[in-house]
Amino acid sequence: MTKNFAEYDQTSSVDKIASTLRKAIFEGYFLPGEQLKGVALSRSLGVSRGSVREALRILATEGLVEHLPNKGASVRKLSLEEIDDIFLTRHILEIQAVHSIPIASEEAVQAMIESTRAYEGVANIDDQVTIAAAHITFHKAFVGLTGSMKLACLEESLMQDLQVIIACIENDRDDLQKEIANHKALTQMVLDGDIGSAEKWVDEYIPIGKEFVIEHILAEKKNPRLGR
Known part of the structure; x- marks a missing residue:
């Protein structure tokens, strides 16, 4: 094109x-x-x-x-196998983040609070690059609760691998406010020390995200110009 x-x-x-x-x-x-x-x-x-x-x-x-x-x-185009691997790894990382809530440092918790505010701050803009960056930063901060910068950077890298697909999906969706509210709820769970709810959040959110991505890829295969 x-x-x-x-x-x-x-x-x-x-x-x-x-x-x-x-x-x-x-x-x-x-x-x-x-x-x-x-x-x-x-x-x-x-x-x-x-x-x-x-x-x-x-x-x-x-x-x-x-x-x-x-x-x-x-x-860049990811295969279904790569997507399976990415979401499997993300699930492991984010569950580890949940289990780290009781021992997370004040700095790590504050970073998550700030990333949540930054994500809220893009709610009304029309810039997929900025929105994707805020989304990635949130999940990096979440995994940062583990206290491991290597794990946080791995989460960031995995999210970056998905960013083009996610951006294409977001172009066809109209629920950014809902998505941000959903992430804000996770931050509150962290602040409340609610490990059970946070674990349930990850267990539900990761498969839903994977399903959206796969559905988009399969739709693109049927109609390469979908959404144009």
Whole structure:
């Protein structure tokens, strides 16, 4: 698909190009698995192909773009097996976070409170990149209750792997306020030391999230331009 980027600020800055493409991916102009053709992008953006290549490398480090032999760059597309693995690992991490509630440091709890406020703060904006970042930060802070930065960063990485799919789903949904309220409820469970409710939250939330992602992928296979 060739996107007209005329509404974006055209600039030769590689970071700005990456930002423009990132926004386009999150808004669903480019779907998972779709090729990102350097010539077409450079023409649309009014920049050099070299600058586009550098911008795509930046997005590759973020897990948004992948480079395949003889196919060039495309929006990263996860297999069903990868999604199974991601949600299985996330469930383990978040259950560990629940069990860590009684021993979580004040700093870790405060980080979760702040991430909740930040997530609430994006409730009324129309920017999928910012919304996804706030969502990821919340779950990273949640797993941060374990006191392990490695586990928190692993959760962040897993969430980043899912961010394109989640953004595409959110473009077709109208329940961000409900989603934020749901996460706010988890934070209150943490503050109340309610391990039982928090564990139930994770046990219900993770499978629902996985189901949404799989349904979206299967729908895309049937209709690659769904939601355009």
